[in-house]
Amino acid sequence: MLIEIKDLNFRYNNSKVDTLRNFNLAVDAGEIVCLLGESGSGKSTVLRLISGLEEPNNGVIKLNGEIIVDNKTFIPSERRGIGVVFQDYALFPHMSVAENILFGVKNKSSKYKKEKLAQLLKLVGLEGLHDRYPYQISGGQQQRVALARVLAIEPSLILMDEPFSNLDASLQSRIREELKDIIKKTAITSIFVSHDKEDAISIADKIVVLKDGKIIQQGKTKNIISNPASDYVAALFS
Numbered sequence: 579m580l581i582e583i584k585d586l587n588f589r590y591n592n593s594k595v596d597t598l599r600n601f602n603l604a605v606d607a608g609e610i611v612c613l614l615g616e617s618g619s620g621k622s623t624v625l626r627l628i629s630g631l632e633e634p635n636n637g638v639i640k641l642n643g644e645i646i647v648d649n650k651t652f653i654p655s656e657r658r659g660i661g662v663v664f665q666d667y668a669l670f671p672h673m674s675v676a677e678n679i680l681f682g683v684k685n686k687s688s689k690y691k692k693e694k695l696a697q698l699l700k701l702v703g704l705e706g707l708h709d710r711y712p713y714q715i716s717g718g719q720q721q722r723v724a725l726a727r728v729l730a731i732e733p734s735l736i737l738m739d740e741p742f743s744n745l746d747a748s749l750q751s752r753i754r755e756e757l758k759d760i761i762k763k764t765a766i767t768s769i770f771v772s773h774d775k776e777d778a779i780s781i782a783d784k785i786v787v788l789k790d791g792k793i794i795q796q797g798k799t800k801n802i803i804s805n806p807a808s809d810y811v812a813a814l815f816s
């Protein structure tokens with residue numbers, strides 16, 4: 579089990595209601611999981627708790643068998659080895675593609691960096707574009723730079739917030755395939771957030787349906803589609 583989340587509860591300080599209630603999730607190494615739900619259902623909050631941007635009120639999160647959060651442990655974000663791809667990609671505009679990709683690679687020889695860069699550019703299909711700046715490449719290419727930048731730090735888990743929402747609708751199906759291919763090639767475990775069933779169906783091995791901060795169904799993608807546990811879930815996939 580790569581990540582295991584048990585009985586997570588969370589409420590933002592200024593909120594009167596629980597944002598997440600009894601959130602449980604277990605993800606195997608190499609799996610792609612989609613957190614699917616309407617706006618405000620708590621999807622991004624789950625990513626914030628896993629990455630360490632928020633601390634739960636109670637619950638346990640284990641990564642690679644090690645507790646990163648419980649009632650007496652809180653490993654800070656930078657020591658969790660988790661990579662996050664933000665919705666807007668958050669590339670540094672004044673840095674080239676190569677500089678963006680290598681940004682988090684510290685204390686390594688220039689030979690290592692050169693090889694790492696070549697390997698990642700090849701993986702994400704951006705060979706020849708290393709000298710460009712973010713404004714000189716397309717949205718889909720920017721997304722691949724953001725993914726390569728996260729892969730460069732060799733995380734054990736990648737979190738992605740709405741990875742397709744900034745892309746042209748006509749590009750989305752191609753980019754979904756590309757992203758799935760890249761992630762499967764690296765065999766890295768990933769959890770992504772979406773409100774779009776098509777994202778979930780085409781990429782995820784497992785889907786977690788969230789509503790009002792609660793999981794209403796989770797399971798293998800094909801099982802959820804063929805066996806929805808409620809009218810709500812059936813309607814989501816209709």
Ligand SMILES: Nc1ncnc2c1ncn2[C@@H]1O[C@H](COP(=O)(O)OP(=O)(O)OP(=O)(O)O)[C@@H](O)[C@H]1O
Pocket residue numbers: 590591592593597615616617618619620621622623624773
């Ligand atoms: N910093 C905050 N302080 C208080 N409440 C917050 C904060 N951030 C989010 N919330 C509330 O927590 C709930 C869950 O928000 P969250 O962003 O996790 O949902 P989401 O499913 O990711 O939504 P979206 O798809 O719109 O991004 C919402 O009701 C939201 O208003």
